[in-house]
Amino acid sequence: MHDTDAAAPAVEVLRAFGGGEARPRPLAGGRGLTWRAGDLVLRPHDGRVVTDWRSAVLATLPHTAEFRTPRPVAARHGGWRVGSWEAWEWVPGAADEHRVEDVLRAGAAFHRAVAHLDRPAFLDEGDETVAPNDAWRRADRIAWGEAPMLHDPTLQRLGAAFRPVRSSPQLVHGDLLGNVLFTEGQPPTIIDWPPTWRPAGTGLAIAAVDAVCWHGVPTDRLAALGAGIPEWRQFLVRALAFRVATLHLLGAWDGAAVVRHRPVVDAVA
Incomplete structure (x- = not known):
């Protein structure tokens, strides 16, 4: 700070x-x-x-x-x-990364509210109004097969689990878990929206993966967190690839990160 x-x-x-x-x-x-x-x-x-x-x-x-x-x-x-x-x-409130079901519920409601919006031009690759690709944007493209996969055993394993996704893309909040604030008597507040254009399940899967990798949510809850979401397992694979690729591009993928992510990789890949 x-x-x-x-x-x-x-x-x-x-x-x-x-x-x-x-x-x-x-x-x-x-x-x-x-x-x-x-x-x-x-x-x-x-x-x-x-x-x-x-x-x-x-x-x-x-x-x-x-x-x-x-x-x-x-x-x-x-x-x-x-x-x-x-x-x-x-807006008063505080994030609570352990309330992952509430985060996903709020995120799903937000995604429904913005589902009618068109894809903004600034998300198109090559738009000169946008700053050069950052690690998060490049990692997103890697996770969706739009940029070459990095040479890493974990990412190669996740990439081998990629399957075609048929769910329609829309505007999505790509970093929900720490950006949903809770306060008594008010709906959850969603802040710091980094807009991306992916199927809505992507944003929810990133939050679920973050909760398991970083906040102690048990791996065996992953399936239940996506109950009713078509192609949930594929969204988890893509979400995990996105987070691992981001850590690589930021120079933060090390032995400790491999150990931290291995149980989740085993569960989804």
Whole structure:
């Protein structure tokens, strides 16, 4: 976490978003780049195209009893960005990675709510408005056979288990588990949406794999977590390949990571 004033949004940014004189304080998560100032949450935006598209979608997306999202906050000039920053309303709550069934239920409701939206152009490979591929985007393409598989025994094993997926793609939240906040008396709040275009089961499977690999959820619960989801096993294989490939590309795939992931690989591959 960055806890120095140098990393915080400037007072001019706060004023532009209507934040007054509240002193920004760093929040946990968000790669140490997210700040709260009063009723505002500020974070570096993801570029003009992605930020403006996502803010416009979430500004009017209907909420239900099963999920909600923070609303973006427009600047005084009417846009969604000020300098390198975007702003969102502060919504109380805390993530609980052990409540994986509740996370999946909220994620499924969110996916139903955005299922009617068209694929945004910025997700197309080669779009010059998008920054060069990052590790997560490249790993996603590897997991779906759109980029060459890395030379690693675990990934080769997972790749051998790939089968064609017939479920239709749509907009998906690709990092649900730590980004669903719970608070008493309110629907779960889904934050930090990294939009991807995959079958909806993909986002749910990534959350399930994360819960087993990193939060002590037993491996034998994987099947039950996907009850009623067509092609669930294939989504688990792709989700695991995505996470392993990401660790490779970030230079974090080591002996300890192999041991941590082996039981899940054995279960799905």
